[in-house]
Amino acid sequence: MGSHFHGNVHKELVLVSGRSHPQLAADIAKKLRISLLETSIYDFANGEIYVHFKESLRGCDVFVLESHTEPMNKWVMEQLIMVDALKRASAKSITVVCPFLGYSRQDKKHNGREPISARLIFDLFAAAGADRIMSIDLHSAQIQGFFDGPVDHLYAMPILTNYIKRRVDINDVVVVSPDAGRIRVAENWAERFGGCPLAFIHKTRDIFRPNVVKVGRVVGDVIGKDCVITDDLIDTGGTIAGAVKVLYETGAKSVIVAATHGILSAPARERLLECNVTEVVVTNTLPISQEKQFENLTVLSVAPLLAKAIEAVFEAGSVTSLIDDTNL
Ligand code: R5P
Numbered sequence: 001m002g003s004h005f006h007g008n009v010h011k012e013l014v015l016v017s018g019r020s021h022p023q024l025a026a027d028i029a030k031k032l033r034i035s036l037l038e039t040s041i042y043d044f045a046n047g048e049i050y051v052h053f054k055e056s057l058r059g060c061d062v063f064v065l066e067s068h069t070e071p072m073n074k075w076v077m078e079q080l081i082m083v084d085a086l087k088r089a090s091a092k093s094i095t096v097v098c099p100f101l102g103y104s105r106q107d108k109k110h111n112g113r114e115p116i117s118a119r120l121i122f123d124l125f126a127a128a129g130a131d132r133i134m135s136i137d138l139h140s141a142q143i144q145g146f147f148d149g150p151v152d153h154l155y156a157m158p159i160l161t162n163y164i165k166r167r168v169d170i171n172d173v174v175v176v177s178p179d180a181g182r183i184r185v186a187e188n189w190a191e192r193f194g195g196c197p198l199a200f201i202h203k204t205r206d207i208f209r210p211n212v213v214k215v216g217r218v219v220g221d222v223i224g225k226d227c228v229i230t231d232d233l234i235d236t237g238g239t240i241a242g243a244v245k246v247l248y249e250t251g252a253k254s255v256i257v258a259a260t261h262g263i264l265s266a267p268a269r270e271r272l273l274e275c276n277v278t279e280v281v282v283t284n285t286l287p288i289s290q291e292k293q294f295e296n297l298t299v300l301s302v303a304p305l306l307a308k309a310i311e312a313v314f315e316a317g318s319v320t321s322l323i324d325d326t327n328l
């Protein structure tokens with residue numbers, strides 16, 4: 001909890017966290033120079049979740065952090081229950097902070113009789129009492145429109161590119177989109193590398209089999225180049241390992257993979273180790289357990305980005321300006 005005075009108006013910034021990613025919560029609180037709100041959370045014998053906040057929240061601006069890692073349904077439910085408790089405790093505003101938004105991959109129907117779970121998740125948070133949502137690298141930007149209120153869509157791109165710029169030959173780099181759908185994002189990345197060339201992988205998917213990808217061919221010139229693949233997430237690693245393989249087959253000199261969300265479900269670790277990728281760079285939007293880690297995996301922190309965004313929302317400052325922040 002942190003107190004701030006604005007003229008004669010006393011405002012309270014409160015950060016509360018569920019149990020999914022305690023390290024990230026602690027890192028954000030440290031950056032904000034506040035302590036996390038003391039909270040009691042436990043499971044009943046049948047799995048129901050109980051939440052109790054130890055201090056009054058009346059009139060406070062509360063930020064509720066939960067990372068939608070496995071078991072995702074539990075953490076989504078826990079965050080909903082925290083929001084409900086905050087609403088009933090008369091918090092002045094409730095911002096749902098989900099560094100990785102679970103279910104956001106399903107943001108449109110590819111086929112008849114399918115859900116649009118990204119919309120459902122936002123509807124659930126709205127029903128629970130959320131006033132605003134903060135997230136990093138949503139699966140697609142238009143998901144912002146699924147919530148009828150402000151959505152702070154943050155980008156890990158400055159964090160990832162600031163790091164990767166030091167690992168490649170800037171005169172020989174090509175940004176690679178792992179599929180045609182992400183070319184717009186890859187264009188933004190290419191601008192960060194001084195307007196370098198782009199390539200993309202022509203990829204097809206079996207819409208009836210989750211996580212099954214057929215990698216096609218490379219479109220663009222990658223021969224002798226340092227390739228940087230950018231994706232929003234790595235789940236089982238099929239997309240990325242396939243892309244790395246086809247880039248090497250086409251003549252790439254090195255391949256660095258950058259993805260915001262390191263879900264790294266099995267067998268991602270094995271696939272990424274086998275494909276000879278130069279380096280895999282992800283962020284800590286999700287906790288990455290010891291078993292998922294490997295030597296050439298680098299994990300960068302989003303705590304400074306989230307702390308700055310929370311501060312900007314609380315102080316009514318600019319969140320947009322964070323996209324050009326070189327100190328993240
Ligand atoms: C696809 O649209 C996503 O951006 C990722 O490329 C994909 O979901 C990653 O999944 P996996 O690692 O299982 O191939």
